[in-house]
Amino acid sequence: MSTSNLIQDLINGTLLGGLYALIAVGYTMVYGILRLINFAHGDILMMGVYFSFYFIAALTMPWWLGFIVGIVGAGVLGFMVERIAYRPLRSAPRISSLITAIGMSFFLESLAVVVFGGIPKSFNLYPTFFSKILIIGHTRIQVLTFFILAVTFLLMFVLIWLLYKTKIGIAMRAISVDIPTTSLMGANVDNIIGLTFIIGSMLAATSGIMWAMRYPQVQPYMGFVPGLKAFIAAVIGGIGSVPGALVGGFLLGMVEILIVGFFPNLAGYRDAFAYVILIVLLMFRPSGIFKVYSEQKV
Template sequence: MNFQLFLQNLANGISLGSLYALIAIGYTMVYGILRFINFAHGEIIMLATYFVYFGILIFSMPWWLAFIFSIILTSLLGMGIEKVAYKPLRDSPRISILISAIGVSFLIQNLSLVIFGGRPKAFCQPSIFTKMVTFGNVKITSITFITPIIAGILLYFVTYLVNNTKTGMAMRATAKDFDTAKLMGIDIDKIISLTFTLGSALAAVGGIMWGLRYPQIHPFIGTMPGLKCFIAAVVGGIGNIPGAVLGGFMLGIMEIMLVAFLPGLTGYRDAFAFVLLIIILLVRPTGILGEKIAEKV
């Protein structure tokens, strides 16, 4: 393999990685606050692509308006899911909330199958995302470098929000301790709701990027990215935003490189993320950037 091809793959890996990172943040924020896997995150990604599709098809929106429409609708949906399926279980054993999440995930998936049908649909491909761009010797489509740029801007925005605003402080406080946060006058219901909305908005952006990259959408496209991004979040250290970014990039780059360098293992591509997950959990169960929490006896 020559250097040029390596760069090409690297660019591709970074692009995929930034996409993973974007979605992984949603997981990590929700996990950070509620300590459970939002199994339905993948389905939120899937719905975001359908919202764009129908925005264009039914309301004849221009693509950019359809994107905004989808992000707003997806955010509201995320908020709604939390209200209906998770909020009533906040005092139940964590296993119940996990089961509920699995239920929501299957419900959305199959409801989509019923409503949208199983036949794949073509996602819009505005020409600005499909142009070939040449950097020196490396030829890539514009989506490959637009993805990391948009991801970078959003990451900056989220990090700023969490670290430098009052709302962000409330989020961090809620993540540390519900009861104390409540005593400090934080409306934790509002904060949790906001976290879901924000996480879903990021998932929507991720979903749209996903659609631009792999422009065939069907009701099951959310499952794999959903699981992989959860893995990215765990690898980086769940609950930790820089960790989710790191995990996302690691997974994206490693996956692309695996296929590029060991084409014989292409069939195992989807299993790779799980292998990585299991290795990380064994070597460092709290993830690369996660803190170790001692159990109180």
């Protein structure tokens, strides 16, 4: 593989990894607090992309406003999903909320098929400026790539600041260690869990919109596989840990691109890498890179 190809792959890997990382944050925060794999997370992402698609295409709004509407819409949707489907089951056996989450994912997908139609639509609603190609040395890079990388890193810094420097962030981290104690400290548990869902969904929708810009398509099942892989990224990083999810996302994206880069005849199996990594990891180091405190009660 030539150097310029390698650089190209590294950039693409970082890009894909960043998109996974933004989705993975929502999984890891929800799992950290509720011990729930939020299967609907990827589908909330998909709904966010559809919101912005129709807002721009049907209401002829400027593209940036459409993106913001999609992201906010996904946040509201995430909050509603938690309120309607997960909160009533918080004290039920954990497997019940997992089944409900699967049902919710199925529900959102079929809702999108009914409301938006099952046929994939081309998502090319951003200014042509983004599709310009810069040639640096022998490497060709789209402007869009820089835009996505910039947004991804900006959001990650905002998130880390929010989690580690603000009162709300401290409450969110505290709640994932011990819910009753945190509520005794005067934090409103329900509000904070709701907020966690809003933040996670908004990050996922941002990632989804950038995903749709990059692989320019939107369809009802677009969220499922990225969602599953982002969950795997969260497991790689150590589920429950936000920095872990970010690192795991980048690692997974890089591995996926580089394996195909070095062994092009494995391209058909690309989607299987993540699953193989997940299984191997669960066998030998289920706690991931960043081990998170956990206890098992008898």
